[in-house]
Amino acid sequence: MDIFRVLSRGASLNKSKDYKADFTAPDKVKSATEVKKANVLSLQVEEELDFFHNKQHKIVKEVESKDLDNEGNDQVKDDDTKQEDPVKITTKEEALELRKLNGSKVTGHDVPLPIGSFEDLISRFRLSKILLHNLITNNFNEPTAIQSEAIPCALFNRDLIACAPTGSGKTLAFLIPLVQNILAANRPSKKAKDGDNRGSEEKKIKGLIISPTKELAQQINNQLNKITENLGIKTGYLNKSLASKFRAGVSKASKFDIIVTTPLRLIDLVKNSALDLSYVQFLVFDEADSLFQSDFLEQTDAILSALTSPKLCKSIFSATITSHVEELAHGIMKDPVRVIIGLKEAANFNIEQKIIYCGDEHGKLVAIRDMIQNGGFKPPVIIFLQSIDRAKALFNELLYDGLNVDVIHAERSQKQREEAIARFRSGELWCLITTDVLSRGIDFKGINLIINYDVPNSSQAYVHRIGRTGRAGRTGRAVTFYTKEDTDMIKNVVNVMRASGQIEGMPLWMRDETALSKLSKDRKRKLKREQLERGKISTVPKAFKKRKFRKIQ
Numbered sequence: 001m002d003i004f005r006v007l008s009r010g011a012s013l014n015k016s017k018d019y020k021a022d023f024t025a026p027d028k029v030k031s032a033t034e035v036k037k038a039n040v041l042s043l044q045v046e047e048e049l050d051f052f053h054n055k056q057h058k059i060v061k062e063v064e065s066k067d068l069d070n071e072g073n074d075q076v077k078d079d080d081t082k083q084e085d086p087v088k089i090t091t092k093e094e095a096l097e098l099r100k101l102n103g104s105k106v107t108g109h110d111v112p113l114p115i116g117s118f119e120d121l122i123s124r125f126r127l128s129k130i131l132l133h134n135l136i137t138n139n140f141n142e143p144t145a146i147q148s149e150a151i152p153c154a155l156f157n158r159d160l161i162a163c164a165p166t167g168s169g170k171t172l173a174f175l176i177p178l179v180q181n182i183l184a185a186n187r188p189s190k191k192a193k194d195g196d197n198r199g200s201e202e203k204k205i206k207g208l209i210i211s212p213t214k215e216l217a218q219q220i221n222n223q224l225n226k227i228t229e230n231l232g233i234k235t236g237y238l239n240k241s242l243a244s245k246f247r248a249g250v251s252k253a254s255k256f257d258i259i260v261t262t263p264l265r266l267i268d269l270v271k272n273s274a275l276d277l278s279y280v281q282f283l284v285f286d287e288a289d290s291l292f293q294s295d296f297l298e299q300t301d302a303i304l305s306a307l308t309s310p311k312l313c314k315s316i317f318s319a320t321i322t323s324h325v326e327e328l329a330h331g332i333m334k335d336p337v338r339v340i341i342g343l344k345e346a347a348n349f350n351i352e353q354k355i356i357y358c359g360d361e362h363g364k365l366v367a368i369r370d371m372i373q374n375g376g377f378k379p380p381v382i383i384f385l386q387s388i389d390r391a392k393a394l395f396n397e398l399l400y401d402g403l404n405v406d407v408i409h410a411e412r413s414q415k416q417r418e419e420a421i422a423r424f425r426s427g428e429l430w431c432l433i434t435t436d437v438l439s440r441g442i443d444f445k446g447i448n449l450i451i452n453y454d455v456p457n458s459s460q461a462y463v464h465r466i467g468r469t470g471r472a473g474r475t476g477r478a479v480t481f482y483t484k485e486d487t488d489m490i491k492n493v494v495n496v497m498r499a500s501g502q503i504e505g506m507p508l509w510m511r512d513e514t515a516l517s518k519l520s521k522d523r524k525r526k527l528k529r530e531q532l533e534r535g536k537i538s539t540v541p542k543a544f545k546k547r548k549f550r551k552i553q
């Protein structure tokens with residue numbers, strides 16, 4: 001394996017004089033060959049600046065170099081413009097090197113070798129070429145660290161516990177092998193080819209993905225749709241309308257290969273015998289630690305008991321997997337492989353974190369208005385609060401200030417939530433105020449700033465909230481306001497900041513490790529369960545706000 005190539009993925013900038021980008025107006029008309037040469041060079045610069053390989057350089061390069069060849073121009077045909085061979089991992093030593101580079105810890109019996117490239121999957125697992133093509137056309141050119149490890153494990157049908165930072169590509173880490181496994185399962189067996197269809201498992205749900213929120217389930221299904229194009233695999237997000245089709249026994253509804261769902265909707269169908277899960281072979285719990293928390297545990301149990309296939313493989317994914325969750329997972333898994341990327345207690349290292357002491361509630365409003373006035377509030381921004389009432393209150397406050405803002409919480413209808421998300425994604429909306437309902441999994445591209453207007457009630461909640469920025473190799477900022485009521489709660493945040501090397505974002509007195517006493521396990525649990533009582537968010541007289549709000553409604 002060319003380990004230097006893995007090391008330098010997106011990290012280095014070649015300073016050779018050839019790489020100077022020329023943005024000045026041409027002083028003479030350039031020949032077609034010169035233009036092509038310049039294009040190749042600018043492509044190189046662009047590629048080196050493209051940290052996450054989000055562009056289709058390989059394909060473009062191939063086309064470019066072919067064009068140049070046709071013109072017989074040997075000078076430009078240097079090695080740098082040729083397509084490099086994909087990285088392959090073939091020995092334990094190479095695997096060790098790659099793991100060291102990626103900060104991956106992988107444990108378990110007989111752990112498979114990671115992959116060095118998506119092409120590596122073709123030789124090792126006969127990955128569908130259409131699937132590979134779908135990955136490349138969607139700009140997924142190289143596997144991320146979690147994808148390198150998790151994909152081969154799942155392709156070997158191993159149970160899997162996977163923990164990797166927010167925005168590091170966990171979704172594809174479970175979707176790619178799921179799709180490939182289902183393609184293999186759908187291939188007609190020899191018996192079926194010979195005309196014996198008894199026991200055929202075609203047209204049954206074989207893959208099931210469980211997500212804690214509807215928004216996330218929908219997002220996963222969207223990504224699934226992109227990578228399954230032209231593969232003949234039918235996938236569906238179990239929304240109200242699909243659920244009623246299943247309930248009504250509409251024949252088409254039974255033809256799904258993969259279903260993405262929240263727990264309750266699925267259980268409702270299973271209880272009414274409207275859905276047969278006995279053929280499910282691949283089960284994924286995304287954001288597993290939240291699904292394994294006490295409020296979801298009963299539902300998770302109910303789902304597990306409906307899955308009766310002896311071939312069932314299970315995997316759990318999250319950016320935060322506590323030892324308690326790992327224990328629960330071991331209880332339901334067979335000989336799992338455990339993959340941890342980076343540090344378990346830390347946040348994504350691309351996020352610059354800061355905490356600001358505001359004294360009291362009024363101080364928070366002053367702080368946010370200060371940020372808006374001083375240019376520190378660079379959209380797109382997400383603001384998290386601890387409750388629906390508080391989210392609504394801040395929304396009214398900022399609306400009154402004339403900010404381009406909307407709010408999402410559990411009391412808003414599905415349609416309103418979807419519309420707000422779509423407006424935010426399109427850039428029409430600059431700021432989204434929300435509760436923890438949107439803290440997990442949601443992938444907004446290019447969020448600049450996360451504001452924790454209220455301190456999150458656990459270190460896990462903090463990691464997920466701020467993980468809405470700094471995704472896919474980009475950088476981001478996260479600011480957490482705290483008041484005198486938060487002296488305990490802020491310790492969760494400080495611990496994550498310390499683990500992520502973000503000491504500079506703390507006030508001077510906190511930087512000393514002994515400055516804050518540790519939280520006991522009991523206290524942590526209590527903080528998670530109880531909502532801190534906070535003062536009202538308001539500076540604008542009610543009558544004014546009502547008038548303005550009415551106008552906007």
Ligand SMILES: Nc1ncnc2c1ncn2[C@@H]1O[C@H](COP(=O)(O)OP(=O)(O)OP(=O)(O)O)[C@@H](O)[C@H]1O
Nearest residue numbers: 140142143144166167168169170171319441443472
């Ligand atoms: N191999 C890849 N190459 C380029 N982009 C990728 C790759 N894999 C994933 N991405 C992109 O990275 C972004 C983050 O991926 P994803 O949503 O899967 O993160 P995650 O690890 O599940 O985060 P979270 O913990 O917040 O749920 C997405 O926009 C996705 O399209």
